Every structure is written in structure tokens, then in C-alpha cells.
Amino acid sequence: MDTCWIMPALWVAGQVLAGLLLADFATGVIHWFQDRYGDPSWPVIGHAIYMNQEHHKRPRFFLTGTVWKRNREVWMVCAATALLLLFLDSFTTLSGSFVFxxxxxxxxxxxxxxxxxxxxxxxxxLQRTGLIQNPLHHAAHHRRAKNTHYCTMTNWVNPVLDSIRFFPAIERVVFLSTGIRPRFDSTVPPRFQDTAR
Ligand SMILES: [Zn+2]
Ligand SMILES: [Zn+2]
Incomplete structure (x- = not known):
């Protein structure tokens, strides 16, 4: 039997999976930025920041509104990324998977x-596989200081970023270079407030 297709197929599957994990990482970075530094009064992205911060108080608030209203900022970012990739002639299986x-x-x-x-x-x-994030995994973000589990797409990237304290390290760099501290989330219970700073 001719098996020469197996390696190319595995390569493509690996690129698609890497695109998913990169997209998950991107959700973590955007979510972290919105939680820790975002201001709902900012132009253009203020609505997305408002939606995200409000869902800490009312998690199902995230589900309200039309599909367009829930996704418009994300789809615009994806469209801009796709156009940039086309412009740079860098649309590959990996980058296409990331955008998709x-x-x-x-x-x-x-x-x-x-x-x-x-x-x-x-x-x-799909949630049971961890390929898309399951509710129990995501619930860890909504507990305590809300300063872990920022990625929202899979179950696989958060454990890595949280174990190396990726976001606290970035916050220290931001503070040392600009003097800006992360914002304090008003929904964090008092007993966890020290760890939220
Ligand atoms: Zn959050
Ligand atoms: Zn949530």
C-alpha cells in the first residue's frame, strides 16, 4: 500500500492544530489586556471591553444580543489579519488555520x-476532547482573582501559560517600563484582592 501521503497529511494536521493553539493564545492575550488594562470608554474597542468586563459580573451576559453583535469585533480583527496575510503573501495552512x-x-x-x-x-x-474549552476549565477564570486561565478556546494553552506565570511577568515588564499597574477587577472577592494586583 502506498503510504507516501501519511507524512504530508500529518504535517497539514500539525499546522491546523498549531493554528488552533495560536488562536487560543491570541484569545488569552486579548482577554488579559481587556481585563487588566482595558477601559470601556475607549473608542472602537470599548464595546468589546465592556462586554468582557460585564461578563465577569453576569457570565451569561456574554450570550445576549445577535450573533453579529457578539462577534463583530473578533470578525473584524480576523478580516484585517487575513488581509494583512494576503498582502504579505503569508497565507499558509498555519496562518489560515489561525484566522479560521x-x-x-x-x-x-x-x-x-x-x-x-x-x-x-x-x-x-468537542468540549470533552479539550479541542474546544469545556465549562469546568473556563470556570477557573471566573473564580478567585480572575487572573489565570485567560485563554478561552482550548484546554491546552492555559496550563502552560499559568505554570510559567506568563501574564504576571508581562505585567511586571509593563509596570517597570511605564509605571502602569493592572486595573483592579471590581468583581474579585476581598479575600483574593491581594493576589489580583
Ligand atoms: Zn476575564
Ligand atoms: Zn467567561
């Missing part, structure tokens, strides 16, 4: 706040 999975970032996060019944068997099956 990025389109679903808010909906995957939203699925973490839906009940199993609302999600249906297909989404529940």
Missing part, C-alpha cells in the same frame, strides 16, 4: 457559559 479558528473565539467562549443541554451533543463531544 479565531472567527469562533467568542462563540467557543460563549459555549463555556451555556448549559450542556443548550450546547447539544456535538459541542459537548
Amino acid at each position: 479558528f479565531g472567527l469562533f473565539a467568542n462563540e467557543v467562549h460563549g459555549a463555556s457559559h451555556r448549559t450542556g443541554r443548550e450546547n447539544g451533543p456535538f459541542i459537548r463531544a
Whole structure:
């Protein structure tokens, strides 16, 4: 049997998976920035920051509104990224996968706040694999100081970033270079406030 297709197929599958993990990392960076430095009064991105910060108080607030209203900022960022990649002639399997999975970032996060019944068997099956984030994993972000588990697409990137304290390290660099401290989330219970700073 001719098996010469196996290595190219594995290579493509690896690129697609890497694109998903990169998209997950991007959700973490954007979410972290919105939580720790974002101001809802900012132009253009203020609405997305408001939606994100409000969902800390009311997690299912994230599910309200039309599909367009929930996703418009993410889709605009993905469209701009795709155009940039085309312009730079850098549209590959990896970068295409990154943009493609990025389109679903808010909906995957939203699925973490839906009940199993609302999600249906297909989404529940994907959540069990960790390929899309399951509600229990995402719940860790909503507990305590809300300063871990920023990535919202898979179960695989958060453990790595949190174990190396990736975001606290960036916050220290930001503070040492600009004097700006992360904002304090008003929904963090008093007993966790020290660890939220
Ligand atoms: Zn958050
Ligand atoms: Zn959430």
C-alpha cells in the first residue's frame, strides 16, 4: 500500500492544530489586556471591553444580543489579519488555520457559559476532547482573582501559560517600563484582592 501521503497529511494536521493553539493564545492575550488594562470608554474597542468586563459580573451576559453583535469585533480583527496575510503573501495552512479558528473565539467562549443541554451533543463531544474549552476549565477564570486561565478556546494553552506565570511577568515588564499597574477587577472577592494586583 502506498503510504507516501501519511507524512504530508500529518504535517497539514500539525499546522491546523498549531493554528488552533495560536488562536487560543491570541484569545488569552486579548482577554488579559481587556481585563487588566482595558477601559470601556475607549473608542472602537470599548464595546468589546465592556462586554468582557460585564461578563465577569453576569457570565451569561456574554450570550445576549445577535450573533453579529457578539462577534463583530473578533470578525473584524480576523478580516484585517487575513488581509494583512494576503498582502504579505503569508497565507499558509498555519496562518489560515489561525484566522479560521479565531472567527469562533467568542462563540467557543460563549459555549463555556451555556448549559450542556443548550450546547447539544456535538459541542459537548468537542468540549470533552479539550479541542474546544469545556465549562469546568473556563470556570477557573471566573473564580478567585480572575487572573489565570485567560485563554478561552482550548484546554491546552492555559496550563502552560499559568505554570510559567506568563501574564504576571508581562505585567511586571509593563509596570517597570511605564509605571502602569493592572486595573483592579471590581468583581474579585476581598479575600483574593491581594493576589489580583
Ligand atoms: Zn476575564
Ligand atoms: Zn467567561
